[in-house]
Amino acid sequence: MTVWEPPIREYDFLFNEVFNAIESIEGLGFEDFDADYLAMLTEGWGMHAKEVWLPINELGDKVGLKFEDGNISMPQEFKDAYRKGIDEGWLATACKPEHGGMGVPTFFSSVTWSEFGTSACMALSVLPALSIGVYEVLTSNGRQDLVDYFAPSLASGELAGTMCLTEPHAGTDLGIITTRAEPEDDGSYRISGTKIFITYGEHDMTDNIVHLVLAKAPGGPEGTRGISLFLVPKYLPAEWESGGVEGISHDLVPEHNGVTCSGSEEKMGLHASPTCVMNFDDSVGWLVGPLHGGMPLMFQMMNRERLATGIMGLGLAEIAYQNALAWSRDRRQGRDLRGIRDPNKPADNILVHPDVRRMLLEAKVNNEGCRALAVWTGILIDQMNSDDPEVAEPAEALVALFTPIIKAHFTDLGCETCSTCMQVMGGAGYCSEFGVEQFYRDVRISKIWEGTNGIQALDLAGRKITQNMGKNLRHLMWPLTEFIEKNRDIPEMGEFNKPLHQGVRGLQQITLLMIAEGMANPHFLAAGATDYCRYFGNVLLGYMWAKMAKVCLERQGEPFYDAKLASARFFFKRIYPETISLAAKIQSGPKTLMDYPAEMF
Amino acid sequence: MGIAVLLKQVPDTTAKISVSGDRVDETAVSKWSMSPYDEYALEAALQLKEAGGGDIVAITCGPIRATKMLTDAAAVGVDNLILIQDEGVTDSTHVQSLLAAAVKRSGSDVVLCGKQAADTNGGSTGPGVSHLIGAACVGMISEVYAEGDGFIALRASPTGNERVEVSRPCLFTFDKGATELRRPNVRGIMMAKKKQIETVTSDDLGVAIGTSSVSLQSHSPPPVKPPGQKFEGADSVPVVVAKLRDEANVI
Secondary structure, three states: OOOOOHHHHHHHHHHHHHHHHHOOOOOOOOOOOOOHHHHHHHHHHHHHHHHHHHHHHHHHOOOOEEEEEEEEOOOOHHHHHHHHHHHHHHHHHOOOHHHOOOOOOOHHHHHHHHHHHHHHHHHHHHHHHHHHHHHHHHHHOHHHHHHHHHHHHHHHEEEEEEEEEEEEEOOHHHOOOEEEEEEEEOOOEEEEEEEEEEEOOOEEEEEEEEEEEEEEEOOOOOOHEEEEEEEEEEEOOOOOOOOOOOOOOEEEEOOOOOOOEEEEEEOOOOOOOEEEEEEEEEEEEEEEOOOOOHHHHHHHHHHHHHHHHHHHHHHHHHHHHHHHHHHHHHHEEEOOOOOOOOOOOOOOOOHHHHHHHHHHHHHHHHHHHHHHHHHHHHHHHHHHOOOOOOHHHHHHHHHHHHHHHHHHHHHHHHHHHHHHHOOOOOOHHHHHHHHHHHHHHHHHHOOOOOOOOHHHHHHHHHHHHOOOHHHHHHHHHHHHHHHHHHHHHOOOHHHHHHHHHHHHHHHHHHHHHHHHHHHHHHHOOOOHHHHHHHHHHHHHHHHHHHHHHHHHHOOOOOOHHHHEEEEEEEEHHHOOOOOHHHHHHHOOOHHHHHHHEEEEE | OEEEEEEOOOEOOOOOOOEOOOEOOOOOOEEEEEEEEHHHHHHHHHHHHHHOEEEOOOOOOOOHOOOOOOHHHHHHOOOOOEEEEOOOOOOOHHHHHHHHHHHHHHOEEEEEOOOOOOOOOOOOOOHHHHHHOEEEEEEEHHHHHHOOOOOEEEEEOOEEEEEEOOOEEEEEEEEOOOOOOOOOOHHHHHHHHOEEEEEEEEHHOOOOOOOOOOOOOOOOOOOOOOOOOOOOOOOHHHHHHHHHOOOOOOO
C-alpha cells in the first residue's frame, strides 16, 4: 500500500514566496491568472492525481498492457482514469483557450502537473504529456486545416499523439533514418518505414492516434538536414479523399491507414506504458513545417519532453521519499547510540540513526532543490514569449542551458533517490508490497528517454556553453553574481552564500578549462561532460537553496521555514561538496579513458 | 427551488492543533477545511439541483479566511456565496440567528447542513436555524431526494433505516452521506474564480446581536493520562482480569 500527498505547501512556497510567479508573468497573456486560481488548480490537480491516478499505479505494474494480433489493450482501470481526466478537464492545462484548453502558465502545466502526474502514475502520465507535445508542434508549425481539425481533440485528450524518431538502426544518430515520404499531387505524402521504441504508439485509450513521424522526402540533403516531419493518423477521416482536412467530419475510416504495431517491448518497468514497434506502409501523412526542416521542430517537442522527463525523476523521487519516510516513522530497530530514547519500547524509531537521516535528507533536500529549479525554469519558459527582449532573451538563454541539466541531473538523482529510499526500508523496500521497488524500476527509463544523460551532458558541454559566444552562460552569471554580491555582507547568509560563491568560481574555471582543452582535443570535453553536467547541476541547486534560505531567514521561528533552513544547511554541508571530487575528475581529462587498450575491455 | 447549504470552516482533520492559553491557537492551524458533515450536505444539495433545478446558495458565518471554503464550494457548482462576518460571535444562538436571517433573505425553502461541526461538535446549528425559520427539521440523514412538492430523506435508526417524508420549508442535517463530495473540475475552478462573495454583517441582516446569555466560567485541560502498566507471564492473568473488570470497567 503506497502513500502520497501532493506537495502543495511546497509549491505554494515556491510560487508565492521564492519566485513571485504571478508577477513574473505579468503582461504575458495570463491576465486572469492570480494566486488564488493557481492555489485552486494545484489543490484540484493534486486531489485528482491522488484519488484517480494513484490507485491504478500498482495495478498498471502488475497487470500491464496486453498485446495481441497487432492490438494493445490497456487495463480498463486505466481507460476509466484517463476518461475522468478528460471529463474533468485536467489533460488540457497547457493548451490554448481557442482549442478548449486552459492556457495556464508553464510553471503549472509543465512543472506541477508533471510532478503530481508522474508521482501518482508515471505510466499514465506520459500519454497526455506526449499528446501535448504533438499539440504544441502542430499548433506552432502546422497548416491551418490540420490545426483546426486535430488541435482541439489533442488538447482535450480525446486524441492521442506520439513522436516517431528512432529506427532499428538509428537511435541517437537520426541522420541515417530510412523512413521515406513520397509526395502526392494533392499535397499529401505517403509514408513508409519502421519505427521502434514508440511510447503509446498503439493502445485503446482513444479512438484515434496521430503520429509525428520523421521521414526523408525526395530531393533533400543527406543527414539530419534532409529530414521532414509528417503528421500520420492511425485512422483517416472517413470523408477524406485527397488534399487536406478542412471542414470534414471526425468520423473515421474503419481500416487503419497502413499504420500497424508489430510488437510491444517487455520492459523493466512502466508495464502499463506501451513501447511499440510501428510500421508505416504507404500511410497517408501531411507535412508539418518546412520540407527538409523537420529536425528543429522535433527538437521543439524534444526539449519540452526533456524537461518533462527531468520532472519525472523528481516525481518518482518524491513518492519514493514519502513512502520511505512513512515506513521509517513506524519502524523500530536498534537503539540511539547516545542512549536509549524510548525505554518503554523494545527498540527506538530508526530516525534516531544518523545514517537513516542521511538517506532521508539526501532524498528530501535534492527533491526540494530540483523542484525550485523546475519552477524557475517553468517561469522562464513563459517569459520566452515576452515582447520585451530584455525579458525574452535571457529567458531563452537560460532555458537552453537548463534543459540538459534538468533532464540529466534530475533523472540521475531520481534513480539514486529511489534506490536510497529502498535502502532506508531494508528488505521491505525490495518487496513489491511497499511500492518503492516499482518506482525504482519505473524511474530508470528517465535516464535514457529523450536522449540519454550522456547525450545531455554533451549537449551542455559541447553546445549550450559555447552557443552564441557563451551568451547562455553569461545570462546565468549575471543574476548569480548579483545575488552573491547582494548577500555578501549579510552575516546570516554567509553559510549559504560563501559555498555558492566558491562553486560559481569553480564552475567558471572548469568551463574555461573545458573550452580551452576541448578546442585542442574534443575527447577532453567529452570525457568530462557527465561530471561537468553534475557539477553544474549542484551549483544550480546551490543557488536555489541559497535563494530559499534567504526567504526563510525572514521567517525564523516558524517550523516550515526553520526546517527549510536546516535543509539548506544539509545541502551545502553534505551534498554540495561533491563538486570538489567532480572538479578533480574533470581536470584529469580523457587520458585514463582513452589510453586503455580497447581489446582489453 | 432555492437550496441553501450552511457550511463551516474548521481546522482540517489532519491539521496539527496547538493550544495556547488554554484555547486552540487559531493562528497556528496549518490547514482549514470545510467541516466533513457539511461536505455531505453540499454534495446532497448539488444532487438535488441536478435532479430538480434551482439555485444553491452557500452560507457561512466566520472570519475572512472562510472565503476560501466558499470559493471551493463554487468550484463544485454552488451558485451564490454569502459570508456573514462573525464579528467574534461565539454564542451558538447568535450564529443561528445570523444564519437564519441569511437563509430567509435568500428565499431558500430547503436548507442542508452537517449534523455537527468537526471542531465544536455542538450539533445545535441545524435544529436552531430550523426553529428560527419555521421549517421542519430532519436530522442525521444520509440521503435526500425530491418527491412531489416535498422531500424523502433516509436515515439510519437503531432498528433499521427510516424513510422520512417532509414538506417545505424544511432543513436537513447530514450524518455521513451516501456520496462523498465531488472533486472540482477545471471548468468549475475557472468559474469559481469569477464568482463574487457577498459579505454581510449582522446589521445588513437586521439581526441585533445582544450580549451573550452564555459565558465560559472556567476551562481545565483533560486530566493527564495515567502511564501504562506492564504485566508479564501467565501468573499475572488474574491481576489483569481484575483490573480490567474493576478499574477499567471493560469486562
